[in-house]
Amino acid sequence: MSVRPREIVRERKITTQTSYEVIYDAYLLLAWKGQDREFWEPENLLKSIDLSSNDLTGEVPKQVGYLLGLISLNLSRNNFHGEIPSGIGNLNSLEFLDLSRNNFSGNIPSTLSNIDSLGVLDLSNNNLSGRIPPGRHFETFDASCFEGNIGLCGKQLNKSCPGDKTIQKPQEPTINPQEPTIDGVKDNSIFRGALYMSLGIGFFAGFWGLFGSMILWQPWRIAYMRFLNRLIDYILLMAELNVAKSHRWLKG
Numbered sequence: 001m002s003v004r005p006r007e008i009v010r011e012r013k014i015t016t017q018t019s020y021e022v023i024y025d026a027y028l029l030l031a032w033k034g035q036d037r038e039f040w041e042p043e044n045l046l047k048s049i050d051l052s053s054n055d056l057t058g059e060v061p062k063q064v065g066y067l068l069g070l071i072s073l074n075l076s077r078n079n080f081h082g083e084i085p086s087g088i089g090n091l092n093s094l095e096f097l098d099l100s101r102n103n104f105s106g107n108i109p110s111t112l113s114n115i116d117s118l119g120v121l122d123l124s125n126n127n128l129s130g131r132i133p134p135g136r137h138f139e140t141f142d143a144s145c146f147e148g149n150i151g152l153c154g155k156q157l158n159k160s161c162p163g164d165k166t167i168q169k170p171q172e173p174t175i176n177p178q179e180p181t182i183d184g185v186k187d188n189s190i191f192r193g194a195l196y197m198s199l200g201i202g203f204f205a206g207f208w209g210l211f212g213s214m215i216l217w218q219p220w221r222i223a224y225m226r227f228l229n230r231l232i233d234y235i236l237l238m239a240e241l242n243v244a245k246s247h248r249w250l251k252g
């Protein structure tokens with residue numbers, strides 16, 4: 001089968017009563033099975049293009065955006081480079097777009113998010129960069145549609161883009177004794193430390209000053225024991241007197 005497509009521009013003149021108008025029409029001439037066939041309005045004739053798994057190089061022609069009747073476009077597994085033509089966003093009937101495993105670079109055209117009928121999208125394993133375009137149903141595609149592009153960022157890849165605002169939790173201020181203080185925070189901490197230290201020293205000195213001397217010096221120890229005995233006797237005596245007074249008051 002021999003197919004020789006070429007685009008021919010033919011000029012024709014339409015005569016009216018008032019003026020002459022020149023209109024340019026385009027048609028596709030195909031040599032198919034030994035016969036030449038003409039197809040007018042070829043942009044609505046072609047429904048699917050599959051050139052996958054070849055060694056095609058160069059840039060994708062911008063004229064692909066004129067094929068308004070295109071439903072499926074598969075250019076995967078080639079060596080295409082350059083940017084993705086923004087005219088693809090004009091293909092409102094496109095349902096399948098696979099440009100994976102090429103060398104496309106630059107940003108993803110924002111016009112692609114305008115194709116409401118697009119159900120299958122694969123832009124993985126290229127050299128694309130920038131933010132994944134938001135809008136409409138374009139955000140419903142998962143990360144597998146965009147993976148393999150180190151420079152890409154966006155919600156789908158769970159990767160923030162430069163310039164995105166991030167909300168950070170406020171951190172509690174840390175106090176460094178060698179740094180200047182704010183609103184007396186450092187001064188208060190030094191005061192509390194000195195207070196606790198003085199209390200500890202005072203308790204240590206008072207405890208051992210009293211009990212240490214009694215333990216080491218026998219006369220003080222004897223005097224202290226006598227004082228405790230007298231104090232206990234006094235407490236017991238006062239308790240007995242109060243009990244006796246209570247009984248008398250109850251009986252009287």
